[in-house]
Amino acid sequence: MQRLHLQGGFGEKGRTSVLIDDGESRVMLDAGIKVGAAPKDYHPQLACAASEIDALFITHAHEDHIGALCWLIGQGFTGPVFMTPTTRAEMNATLDQYAHVSDLARFPSSNAMIELFLPGDTLSFAKQKIKTGHTGHVAGGVWFSVESGGKRTLYCGDVVPESAVFPMTAMPECDMMLLDCSYGDDAIPASERAKQIVEWVLARPEGAVLPTPLSGRSLELLAILPGPLAIADVMYEPLKAQIADPSLLRPGAAERITARLDTAHRWHPGSPLPACPLLVHDGMGSAGPATLALEMAEQKGHPVLLSGHLPEGSPAHRMREQGRADWFRLPTHPTLPQNKLLWENSGRPRLLGHSSEAKLLNAMQQALPALVTTAVTGDSIEI
Numbered sequence: 001m002q003r004l005h006l007q008g009g010f011g012e013k014g015r016t017s018v019l020i021d022d023g024e025s026r027v028m029l030d031a032g033i034k035v036g037a038a039p040k041d042y043h044p045q046l047a048c049a050a051s052e053i054d055a056l057f058i059t060h061a062h063e064d065h066i067g068a069l070c071w072l073i074g075q076g077f078t079g080p081v082f083m084t085p086t087t088r089a090e091m092n093a094t095l096d097q098y099a100h101v102s103d104l105a106r107f108p109s110s111n112a113m114i115e116l117f118l119p120g121d122t123l124s125f126a127k128q129k130i131k132t133g134h135t136g137h138v139a140g141g142v143w144f145s146v147e148s149g150g151k152r153t154l155y156c157g158d159v160v161p162e163s164a165v166f167p168m169t170a171m172p173e174c175d176m177m178l179l180d181c182s183y184g185d186d187a188i189p190a191s192e193r194a195k196q197i198v199e200w201v202l203a204r205p206e207g208a209v210l211p212t213p214l215s216g217r218s219l220e221l222l223a224i225l226p227g228p229l230a231i232a233d234v235m236y237e238p239l240k241a242q243i244a245d246p247s248l249l250r251p252g253a254a255e256r257i258t259a260r261l262d263t264a265h266r267w268h269p270g271s272p273l274p275a276c277p278l279l280v281h282d283g284m285g286s287a288g289p290a291t292l293a294l295e296m297a298e299q300k301g302h303p304v305l306l307s308g309h310l311p312e313g314s315p316a317h318r319m320r321e322q323g324r325a326d327w328f329r330l331p332t333h334p335t336l337p338q339n340k341l342l343w344e345n346s347g348r349p350r351l352l353g354h355s356s357e358a359k360l361l362n363a364m365q366q367a368l369p370a371l372v373t374t375a376v377t378g379d380s381i382e383i
């Protein structure tokens with residue numbers, strides 16, 4: 001038997017976290033924060049005292065999966081933290097921007113006992129066995145399949161089955177699947193989305209600001225955008241680091257993206273906005289050079305194209321609401337047909353959706369009849 005505690009990201013997007021208790025040990029998968037949330041909902045809702053959690057496994061370094069690490073240490077967590085070398089390399093940039101300043105100062109990530117592994121490795125903790133694989137979402141991102149108590153729970157984290165840049169490993173059969181439902185019933189394939197973005201960019205020769213997360217989507221944009229291109233100067237080294245290991249990318253992607261990166265104009269915050277597409281992180285205008293670039297674009301009426309999740313309260317969300325920015329999704333999560341295939345390939349298991357509100361989950365249920373749409377953060381489920 002396994003007991004699953006939904007600690008964040010269920011019935012909501014953000015602060016993704018699950019605790020799996022096999023009766024002997026408790027392993028926690030991800031420790032995210034929720035951008036724009038009220039203080040009480042910013043961090044995961046822990047099912048037990050942090051000191052009683054035995055180990056933490058991190059899927060990738062986006063803020064909604066790792067942003068609560070310092071906070072968790074501050075709450076008394078002292079166990080090992082398992083992550084890939086790429087996630088570790090990106091971790092501090094995320095924590096610097098999304099951890100509370102006091103947590104960051106008093107409980108830095110250097111206090112964490114970090115254990116490194118590679119995508120594809122099988123890990124074990126106490127009697128729980130954890131399989132891992134590439135997700136297609138970011139370099140070095142992983143899914144986790146936890147086998148313990150005679151049951152198997154597959155936590156997808158964030159996955160992209162058909163990324164142009166990142167590979168995804170097939171996932172094993174399981175009894176319970178926690179699926180990435182960020183996009184609800186969206187069925188438009190990535191190729192069509194990419195075409196919309198390229199056409200939008202080509203129609204704006206005066207240039208445009210494109211906010212994007214530092215990892216994952218930035219590389220996808222570099223792979224599809226035509227013509228001259230600019231990036232915020234501080235993005236260059238982190239983006240190079242993401243393509244340093246070609247085994248974390250699809251064949252040929254590293255060469256293609258290197259050529260784009262090395263010829264890109266480097267924009268220094270404060271200098272005029274360039275007359276070409278400018279990539280700036282983060283994707284929401286909440287942190288990084290995107291904050292200033294969006295302010296400048298707004299003052300000048302310069303075009304802005306958003307392409308990801310826009311939490312309420314973020315500058316990007318406000319600009320879109322006010323008609324000052326356009327939005328085309330560049331998929332970095334599964335479409336409904338892709339999720340259906342993932343579920344079928346895992347043996348049509350019991351199913352919960354993470355990173356999605358109930359309304360979107362309800363829209364998916366016809367295609368995914370096993371999907372429980374009422375589970376919310378704070379619930380516990382026995383399997």
Ligand SMILES: [Zn+2]
Binds near residue numbers: 060062137158
């Ligand atoms: Zn992510």
